[in-house]
Amino acid sequence: MSLDHPVVSALLPVVLLIAIGWVAGRARLVRGEGVRDLSNLVFLVLTQALLFRTMSAVHIERIDFGSVALYYAVAAALFIVTLLAQGLHARSAVVALAAIFSNTLMIGVPLVGLAYGEAGLVQLFTLISLHALVLLTFATVVLELLVAREDARAGTAAPRHLLATVGQAVKNAVLHPVPLPILAGLAYAQTGLGLHPVVDRPLKLLGDAFGPVALVLVGVTLSQTAIGAHLRGALVISALKTVLHPLLMAAAGWTLGLRGLPLAVMVVAAALPVGANVFLFSQRYRQAEELVTASVAVSTVFAIASVTVVMAWLPRLTG
Numbered sequence: 001m002s003l004d005h006p007v008v009s010a011l012l013p014v015v016l017l018i019a020i021g022w023v024a025g026r027a028r029l030v031r032g033e034g035v036r037d038l039s040n041l042v043f044l045v046l047t048q049a050l051l052f053r054t055m056s057a058v059h060i061e062r063i064d065f066g067s068v069a070l071y072y073a074v075a076a077a078l079f080i081v082t083l084l085a086q087g088l089h090a091r092s093a094v095v096a097l098a099a100i101f102s103n104t105l106m107i108g109v110p111l112v113g114l115a116y117g118e119a120g121l122v123q124l125f126t127l128i129s130l131h132a133l134v135l136l137t138f139a140t141v142v143l144e145l146l147v148a149r150e151d152a153r154a155g156t157a158a159p160r161h162l163l164a165t166v167g168q169a170v171k172n173a174v175l176h177p178v179p180l181p182i183l184a185g186l187a188y189a190q191t192g193l194g195l196h197p198v199v200d201r202p203l204k205l206l207g208d209a210f211g212p213v214a215l216v217l218v219g220v221t222l223s224q225t226a227i228g229a230h231l232r233g234a235l236v237i238s239a240l241k242t243v244l245h246p247l248l249m250a251a252a253g254w255t256l257g258l259r260g261l262p263l264a265v266m267v268v269a270a271a272l273p274v275g276a277n278v279f280l281f282s283q284r285y286r287q288a289e290e291l292v293t294a295s296v297a298v299s300t301v302f303a304i305a306s307v308t309v310v311m312a313w314l315p316r317l318t319g
Contacts, residue, residue, distance in 0.1 A: 009114065011307070014107055014273075014300050017212055021219020030220045039283040042214050047280070048181045049206035054128070055185030056195055067253070067262040068127050071269065072134050074249050075100040082240065083142070090146045091287045094278070095233075097139045098288075098295050099240040102272035104128050105211060107303070111272075112265055115311060123265040133182045136277060143285060214276035221279070221293045230294040237274065237291070238299035242306040246271035250317055264314045271310040273299035 024030050030038065079096045086092035102108065105128065112120045195203070227234070249270040253263040274296045282292040 011107060011111075011273075011300060011304050014103070014215055017215035018219040018222065018297055018300065021216035021221075022223045023219075024216065025220035025223025032224055035217070035221055035224070036283070038213075038217055038220070039280060042210065042217060043280045043284060046206050046210040046213060047277075049203045050210045052181040052185040052188075053195070053200065053203040053207050055133070055182050056189050058186060058189050060186075060190070067123070067258055067266050068130060070252060070256060070258060071127060071249060071266045072130075074252050074270070075135060075245070076138065078240070078245060078248060079138070088146060088149070090143055090150060090285060093139060093143045093146055094282045094285060094287045094292060095237065097135070097281060098237050098274050098278045098292055100245060101135055101139075101275045101278045102131075102241070102245075102269055103275040103300075104131055104269055104272060105275075107272050107300075108269055111307070112268060115268070116261060116265060119261055120265050123262055124269065127266070127269055133186070136281070137182075139281065143281075143287075147285070211276070214280065218276060218279055218293060218296050221289070222297055225290045225293050227294045227297070230291045231298070233291050234294035234298040237295040238302040241274050241295075241299050242271055242302045246306075246310050254317060263317070267310060267314060267317075268307065271303065271307050273303040 021030075079100050082096040082099045083092050086095060104124065108124055108128070109121065112124045116123075246267050250263070250267045253259075253266060258266070274292070276296060279292050279296050282289045
């Protein structure tokens with residue numbers, strides 16, 4: 001397989017950015033105590049700019065919800081099954097998120113653009129416009145509920161009525177660094193005003209920095225992680241993400257009559273490796289950090305083979 005192959009050309013930069021972070025971590029250019037601050041910078045500054053700017057151009061009436069709704073239904077089903085299989089714990093929710101959250105931006109955009117052109121990108125951007133809003137908000141609500149449940153059991157928080165717990169979880173989810181800029185950007189988009197270049201350019205610069213900095217941060221954390229101890233778990237998550245997820249998406253789409261380019265793009269999106277947002281989530285909630293770090297790296301390497309197989313097989317399914 002040549003370096004010009006769409007899969008390799010999309011995945012190789014991700015592998016190299018993680019490798020650069022790993023070298024920087026091993027060389028102590030970024031020390032362990034600085035990782036948390038760097039994570040906060042990515043999560044609380046760069047992510048905000050990327051999400052608000054992306055959503056500020058989304059008009060609800062132009063969104064094709066059909067194939068995207070099916071994608072999220074499949075992802076939710078896999079999330080719930082993975083969560084229940086491990087037990088109702090905050091750590092399990094982070095692992096379940098890793099099994100369904102794809103690297104749609106850093107890998108998906110160049111890959112789909114090279115393979116399917118402008119029409120494919122339109123389908124993918126529809127998915128991306130709602131990706132964080134749906135999956136991260138859903139995961140945040142589940143995590144907040146589980147954290148509240150664990151705190152009550154541990155005696156660190158007073159037990160509350162279920163409705164009060166759900167209400168607090170939803171509030172924490174909405175007033176969260178991920179859903180809040182998405183909702184604010186979506187609301188602003190409906191005004192039709194657009195972003196003035198004076199505001200848009202800094203947001204674009206910050207948003208463009210998100211992917212590279214987040215992946216370098218994965219590499220830095222990986223350099224301080226005993227990956228051997230988490231290799232088995234990382235392989236399981238990688239198999240769920242890059243093999244089972246696209247198979248479920250393909251089966252559901254075919255069964256419900258989805259064909260052609262919409263099905264192809266949704267299946268490829270499901271086959272992508274674990275997105276860096278899951279790593280940031282694990283850092284924020286301090287759950288399964290080392291396992292998720294290893295999974296981001298391992299699934300990216302995994303995807304070189306799995307995405308190639310998926311894209312070679314898709315014409316038979318969608319033709």
